[in-house]
Amino acid sequence: xxxxxxxxxxxxxxxxxxxxxxxxxxxxxxxxxxxxxxxxxxxxxxxxxxx
Numbered sequence: 038x039x040x041x042x043x044x045x046x047x048x049x050x051x052x053x054x055x056x057x058x059x060x061x062x063x064x065x066x067x068x069x070x071x072x073x074x075x076x077x078x079x080x081x082x083x084x085x086x087x088x
């Protein structure tokens with residue numbers, strides 16, 4: 038567990054061809070259940086944007 042700021046700092050130094058930093062403000066450990074709509078939208082954007 039860490040703060041969003043610390044996670045973002047780490048994310049910023051990661052070198053990857055594709056990466057996303059998504060914050061689920063209304064979730065604890067299970068955003069796929071606690072923020073279903075936002076999670077599904079992110080998945081659709083990630084996997085279906087070029088389909």
